[in-house]
Amino acid sequence: MAKATLQTVADRVGVSRMTVSNAFSRPDQLSSDLRRKILDAAADLGYVGPDPAARALARGATGAVGVLLTNSSLRFAFSDEIATSFLGAIAEELAPTGLALTLLTTSTGPAGVVPARDVAMDGALVYSCEARTPALDWLIRRRLPLVFVDQTPAPGIPSVNVEDRSGARAAAQHLVDLGHRRVGILTAGADGPYGLVADPFAGRAAYAPRRRMLGWHDALERAGIRPTVVRQSAYSDRVDDGARLLLDTEEPPTAVLCFSDAIAAGVVRSATDLGLRVPADLSVVGFDDNPLAARMRPALTTVRQDVTAKGRAAAAALTAAIERHRDGAAGRARHIRLPTELVVRDSTAPPTAMSAPGS
Amino acid sequence: MAKATLQTVADRVGVSRMTVSNAFSRPDQLSSDLRRKILDAAADLGYVGPDPAARALARGATGAVGVLLTNSSLRFAFSDEIATSFLGAIAEELAPTGLALTLLTTSTGPAGVVPARDVAMDGALVYSCEARTPALDWLIRRRLPLVFVDQTPAPGIPSVNVEDRSGARAAAQHLVDLGHRRVGILTAGADGPYGLVADPFAGRAAYAPRRRMLGWHDALERAGIRPTVVRQSAYSDRVDDGARLLLDTEEPPTAVLCFSDAIAAGVVRSATDLGLRVPADLSVVGFDDNPLAARMRPALTTVRQDVTAKGRAAAAALTAAIERHRDGAAGRARHIRLPTELVVRDSTAPPTAMSAPGS
DNA sequence: TGCGGTTACTGTAGCGGTACAGAAGAGACG
């Protein structure tokens, strides 16, 4: 049986192809009698409905949007509860619009296939990618409606971010207020250099790490504190190395600010292994308010961001951008910045006399 | 500036449209000189490359595959580490093939859009869906290459499953061997009825829950044990209700078999809240060997399945199915069944005299 | 009875590519 098309059905019923098309796509354009007859004939012929690819070409819309994840972040995206909640929120927000979500990686296929260039879609979210990855370049060149998330905002492109800087500042200020003077920072980056960092602002770190670093320094510098900074891989697998670099020293910090809760959990573990009690000997602050943070013992002091809201906002911004694009409307790109909030739990306390010997 | 197409570029360079197409898609078909010139002209005109939608129509391939998740499982898919690892493994396995992964939900959009029917793709994975959801029907009618995962195998459709039954049997046997006689089962299902279940095999539960139930009963029945069965929602949010139904009774079980580690964790928590010690007063067994299981205190006895291998196998089966489909080859559908393995940790122990009063 | 306004259907002209068969020219070879 050859594949059935609109024409097949049209011939069978004795109407024009256009009428069959309308039967499927614009029911109000024909009498319900005829429509019934056409639908029956279609079912009879095994015609499922308009071919999505052909329809996409003719209509100029595919019904799917992409989300670009760096391939480094791919594994990460599915192992970190923060990233998965974000993706889940997007999917959930998109579902009622009928748009499917396509996962785009920055990797290249065998025949030089680049998803960001070669997959049909109506728009895309760019999530926490390095500023200039080839995949992102393709998306931009294609002039697809885009939304940047956790990414340096660019003019003309809507963006969704959180108050990384002020959140980090609050976290650092909290430590300062508790009386800490020797503070360590454990941050993360997609690429190196890893280990002890001399100039925390050198190198081109991703947006969120950079903003948080700024925030931490805002508060620390004002208090005259110069933190010890260690950078490690974004994968939480080998947190211990970074943590040890910070803690297993002559004069270890009395408090550590971490890029994420996952990293903070690793620090707590390492500290425990080294015989340090948290928070008595070491205060630890995370970031994100991962569900993990509340479950941990001691429960983690952290900076809350609402990833579900972030996902929703991103999805909404994207659908809006697609609509604008379709209508040819210009409209200024909105840059959304969601609030963050310090959540004080049990992993922070004033330094003890012993651990903070008056410098 | 009007949109550039192959023709635009062809006119500019003074060659045929076909040659420009070849310059992009089949570089070996023209001299590298001319190719250079064409690519330059294209860049100049802002032509990014062949339009994916048009190419999909002409070639009959889109470069994307779908994964169907019930919308109930959508939120679930992104909150359970087991599901996300699975998705991550698929994405990772797919990346080098250049195929993108499109998330399909069973929900329907505003204009009656059904992703499973209306999104162009080359094949799809069906993950743990109810047997006959409309979305799945559409996929089948479209005659897309499919692979079933954690789903009742169907003739002609490749499938990937794990040894749910024998794994569950081993778990139950472990409890029997420890001497437990009063055993509870806490299982999950996408739809009700929830609560105490008279006939654990009644209703049409999904494949995995059914197979595990069979396995548990295999071992329990042989030992002459009739378990108390409680079913609850697949969402781990409200585990406590189910756990309490089991534990907060006149003669509570001395051991509980759980559908997943997430549920088992909930049971442990509830038990603790009720003043029961695990494993002294209550043994708990999970399923999956979620990373969570090893982290928990007490570390959870569970049945390990390798979700990463499952994801890989599913992706491989799908690409194979797509290839067969393209080549018109028939080939029998392979049904893969991955092993499971009982992992004994610290959440199981013999019943104490007190908790198991000789019946 | 004539006329504007609906409703129901049709025809044409694309959407932007790719497959495939072929044509033209350039060497290679006997």
Add this chain to the structure above:
DNA sequence: CGTCTCTTCTGTACCGCTACAGTAACCGCA
């Protein structure tokens, strides 16, 4: 020098659908 084979480029015929501008019939109304 004729023929054969390559390489390089071209022309045609789709892929399957939709937008849009008709046309024809029908309806109510003055």
